[in-house]
Amino acid sequence: MSVNFHNIEAMKTKIIRIGNSQGVRIPKPLIEESGITGEIEMILRDNEIVLRSAETTRKDWEASFEKMAEQGDDALLDQEEIEKPSGWDEAEWTW
Numbered sequence: 001m002s003v004n005f006h007n008i009e010a011m012k013t014k015i016i017r018i019g020n021s022q023g024v025r026i027p028k029p030l031i032e033e034s035g036i037t038g039e040i041e042m043i044l045r046d047n048e049i050v051l052r053s054a055e056t057t058r059k060d061w062e063a064s065f066e067k068m069a070e071q072g073d074d075a076l077l078d079q080e081e082i083e084k085p086s087g088w089d090e091a092e093w094t095w
Contacts, residue, residue, distance in 0.1 A: 026051075 011030075015022050039054040068074040076082065 011027075013024050013026075015024055034053070036051070036053045037055065040051050041054045043050040043052070065074065
């Protein structure tokens, strides 16, 4: 039986004792559908605990940056502003 969790807003589970710690069991279909394997990151945000794969955080960024550099797509968009200060910069910071 295949279960689709994409449209589920919330799922209840109980906190269980694991040695001196506490934890939750995550249903297998959620793990499979999320693609989470191995190590995870836990983030406390706005009174919620967010679980996400530690492997996908910034995954392939290095290769993406190299590709950007090869294509010349890594230039500063505001280079002209940096090289030529505006009147505001001169008036505000000149004593």
